[in-house]
Amino acid sequence: GAVVSQHPSWVICKSGTSVKIECRSLDFQATTMFWYRQFPKQSLMLMATSNEGSKATYEQGVEKDKFLINHASLTLSTLTVTSAHPEDSSFYICSASTSGGAGTDTQYFGPGTRLTVL
Amino acid sequence: AQSVTQPDIHITVSEGASLELRCNYSYGATPYLFWYVQSPGQGLQLLLKYFSGDTLVQGIKGFEAEFKRSQSSFNLRKPSVHWSDAAEYFCAVAPSNDYKLSFGAGTTVTVRA
Numbered sequence: 001g002a003v004v005s006q007h008p009s010w011v012i013c014k015s016g017t018s019v020k021i022e023c024r025s026l027d028f029q030a031t032t033m034f035w036y037r038q039f040p041k042q043s044l045m046l047m048a049t050s051n052e053g054s055k056a057t058y059e060q061g062v063e064k065d066k067f068l069i070n071h072a073s074l075t076l077s078t079l080t081v082t083s084a085h086p087e088d089s090s091f092y093i094c095s096a097s098t099s100g101g102a103g104t105d106t107q108y109f110g111p112g113t114r115l116t117v118l
Numbered sequence: 119a120q121s122v123t124q125p126d127i128h129i130t131v132s133e134g135a136s137l138e139l140r141c142n143y144s145y146g147a148t149p150y151l152f153w154y155v156q157s158p159g160q161g162l163q164l165l166l167k168y169f170s171g172d173t174l175v176q177g178i179k180g181f182e183a184e185f186k187r188s189q190s191s192f193n194l195r196k197p198s199v200h201w202s203d204a205a206e207y208f209c210a211v212a213p214s215n216d217y218k219l220s221f222g223a224g225t226t227v228t229v230r231a
Contacts, residue, residue: 004161032217041127043208043221044162093161097217107219109154109161 006110023094029074030096120145124222141209
């Protein structure tokens, strides 16, 4: 149980185009989903938190107009990288939680999406 | 703000030998502490977590971790590693009243035959 999938697993795009990444909770309803970014040999950095039906909450320094997050249902959240540039190339990971209000909630992680912007 | 330090970037261990991964945190109070493992092509998997109580925590896959308040540490151990334990390991902390995880930089474990 508690499986989270991401699609696509990898994507290559041209500079200036937009890319959408999907995150799905397959066997549970995710009230809260999180989006992380991971650079090579570095830690995961939280980008934003989304609750179903609400606007996402972005971490300091993350451009909300560039990284559009939509959490339209309890099983799906999407991250759209708009007007992507080479510096946006990274590994994007989502996680999902059945609730989101306390540190005791377990986050279930997706396998990640490798984005390469040429 | 809390921070997490994993001093070892890369550890190589022989199959069957013991393994210890270090994790130190900086936080004003006792945070919630986690260890995750990341294998290629797979999502981060929770190995174990500590919230309160017994400072020695048992996890999955034969792993355990010990919380030491005096040292602000939460080191992960396994008595005998298997080749399948080769992966990236992340220590993470969350404030007791918040869900936001802060991750360490990770330790890559290589297992040699």
